[in-house]
Amino acid sequence: MPPKAHDIRITDVIAHPLTQRLPKPTVTSWGRYEQVSIVLVEVRTDAGITGVGETLARFAPRAYCNLIETALKPRLVGQPAGSIAAHWHALRRALSGRAGGMLIEAIAGVDIALWDIHGKAAGLPIATLLGGMGRSEIDVYAAAVNWGDDADMEAELAALLAQGFPRIKVKMARPVADACRRIELMRKRAGDDVELCVDANWAYGLDEAVEVGRALAANGYVWFEEPLEPENEQGYEELRRRCDVPLAAGESNFTVDQARRLVANRTLSVLQPDVARAGGITETRRMADFAHAHDVAYAPHVGMSGIVCETASVHLSAAAPNFRVMECEGDRSPFKTELADLAPGCLRQQGGRLDVPTGPGLGLTIDWDAVRRLRSPE
Ligand SMILES: [Mg+2]
Missing domain, CATH: 3.20.20.120 (Enolase-like C-terminal domain)
Structure with missing residues (x-):
């Protein structure tokens, strides 16, 4: 029987900056893209369950990693993994000002990882x-x-x-x-x-x-x-x-x-x-x-x-x-x-x-x- 998500505590948050060359350049009204980046977010827990999430970080992926590991991670480590909505609202206050930009993209990576943990703990798909x-x-x-x-x-x-x-x-x-x-x-x-x-x-x-x-x-x-x-x-x-x-x-x-x-x-x-x-x-x-x-x-x-x-x-x-x-x-x-x-x-x-x-x-x-x-x- 896997542990319940609300009993599981977050032990670590690791952000991985990734870059790929596109198989074929994407050409839009903005210009031509040959390569893009994302950040893969890994959230570890004391139950041995790891969740993964993704942050949209097409450019400057290391800046997103820095944001996740310095501004978001301290608000998560030691907290119950299952309180996803509470974490969303706490992370929203990790910077000041209106909601938007890199902060909300960084939160996206963490949030998806927490849902992945929730599903693994429950033995159910997120859908x-x-x-x-x-x-x-x-x-x-x-x-x-x-x-x-x-x-x-x-x-x-x-x-x-x-x-x-x-x-x-x-x-x-x-x-x-x-x-x-x-x-x-x-x-x-x-x-x-x-x-x-x-x-x-x-x-x-x-x-x-x-x-x-x-x-x-x-x-x-x-x-x-x-x-x-x-x-x-x-x-x-x-x-x-x-x-x-x-x-x-x-x-x-x-x-x-x-x-x-x-x-x-x-x-x-x-x-x-x-x-x-x-x-x-x-x-x-x-x-x-x-x-x-x-x-x-x-x-x-x-x-x-x-x-x-x-x-x-x-x-x-x-x-x-x-x-x-x-x-x-x-x-x-x-x-x-x-x-x-x-x-x-x-x-x-x-x-x-x-x-x-x-x-x-x-x-x-x-x-x-x-x-x-x-x-x-x-
Ligand atoms: Mg579009």
């Missing part, structure tokens, strides 16, 4: 601890066709279709005339049966976004993701009034408060928090629940992240009544293929679906040799 919806698999969409010239985009679309994805995301940028032409081109090449959406990574001003949004609506795209800067809430509201394509955002939000306005007035149709940024499973669940209360769908963001973020997102997806579809990399990066051993058949995309792990906690076994191999350079 079940979250209430479960009885799902053994979830729908995913491919990310992504990168922004590039027409021929490159056509080739990338063909490669994702060949992998069997029935839903595909396309990156869009400026100039608007090129974007509108490529929106039509992608629809023509994909055919009418493939579900397409677009991610602009804040590429546009409002008037440009209206033009692109109308092209998306005319070509049957299911959502327009992050057309404007996340702080421009008034712009999102006006865009919603001026074009018919559903709007999606949320990967840039750290907490439920930052999603409040656009979810509560249903400017957004789809909320996309990233569990490794938005305070872990505890806060991401709050965001998904808040969205559900306003008839807004939950669609986890996991772009450029590792297997721990992806798996935590699968558990959240499996337990959320308003879950719609999860992001899934077409080109599996080393953070997803090397960092953990999966149960046979688990988490391999097939026909646009991923299995929900059935093992305790996250249901992952970390490969610590891979953690050493992928360690960020000094």
